[in-house]
């Protein structure tokens with residue numbers, strides 16, 4: 617049978633950022649038969665800030681989402697690097713301010729996720745999304761691929777769709793991907809960099825231009841802050857996303873096993889705040905910023921060793937399942953401690 621975009625059926629595993637953007641891209645390219653299976657019981661806004669570089673915003677612009685994106689996020693105008701004493705090292709314009717036709721947008725991950733979710737239901741309908749469906753296994757033949765699911769809320773009871781047969785299956789199930797694990801059974805957990813990240817969001821008066829991103833410190837002790845909320849900006853305030861990063865395991869430690877990660881879990885500031893207590897810069901008082909933030913989450917900085925292939929017959933990997941990267945990298949030049 618001749619397959620066309622109209623007849624090809626596609627299962628997407630994972631309703632995160634990658635899975636939802638993919639569904640919108642497929643819909644825009646004429647594919648109609650798309651099902652998204654998400655392990656979480658409900659798709660709700662989790663996370664803190666995320667930075668969309670112009671290349672990523674271009675994809676969303678082409679899906680017609682730029683006005684809605686700009687109504688939520690901040691068009692980041694500059695990135696400034698400091699040492700841990702607040703002395704400026706280098707700064708550079710970003711996004712439109714750097715001459716790009718498309719902005720860099722800093723945004724709350726939960727709000728971005730909500731926007732994508734709303735757009736998916738508007739364009740593909742409610743029925744394409746299946747929450748509480750944990751992908752467990754697949755089999756594929758020359759003709760099709762079958763995905764099997766369990767219920768997260770009650771693993772003993774079969775979910776509404778225990779198995780789904782489609783032409784194509786895409787594993788967009790994040791850094792701890794089950795799809796990848798089945799393709800690479802000996803790979804094990806992600807590689808821990810040895811650094812933990814603590815993240816928080818706080819509403820406060822703007823610093824610098826009100827659209828500035830600040831990176832301070834060095835490889836083993838780093839603090840990043842940038843505004844992410846347009847609504848706050850319209851009221852003369854800044855919704856500031858911040859990340860405190862500390863090395864907690866030696867760089868040469870052969871043990872790459874990551875500590876437990878949970879984006880939704882609130883942790884104590886005592887784990888890291890002391891290290892930043894003297895980081896008071898003229899334009900930004902970091903101890904105060906940490907102190908005033910109500911909730912802080914913890915996450916290990918991890919990636920994976922690249923694999924040779926992402927695609928196997930009717931199945932492929934996408935996003936963090938295929939190529940997880942660090943959300944931030946080294947401060948250039950390894951600044952003084």
Ligand SMILES: Cc1cc2nc3c(=O)[nH]c(=O)nc-3n(C[C@H](O)[C@H](O)[C@H](O)COP(=O)(O)OP(=O)(O)OC[C@H]3O[C@@H](n4cnc5c(N)ncnc54)[C@H](O)[C@@H]3O)c2cc1C
Pocket residue numbers: 629630631632633634635653654655656662663664665666667725749750751752788789790791792793794879880934935936937943
């Ligand atoms: C809850 C959450 C909060 C995050 N917060 C931030 C943040 O604040 N800042 C930041 O920079 N990055 C954050 N990230 C990471 C960031 O979203 C990703 O690195 C990036 O968007 C890549 O997207 P992705 O779709 O590949 O993976 P993800 O966005 O991680 O999405 C993967 C999705 O797959 C689902 N899934 C996993 N296993 C299965 C399974 N077996 N069956 C079905 N579904 C499954 C997950 O529940 C998730 O919804 C967060 C990720 C998550 C899951």
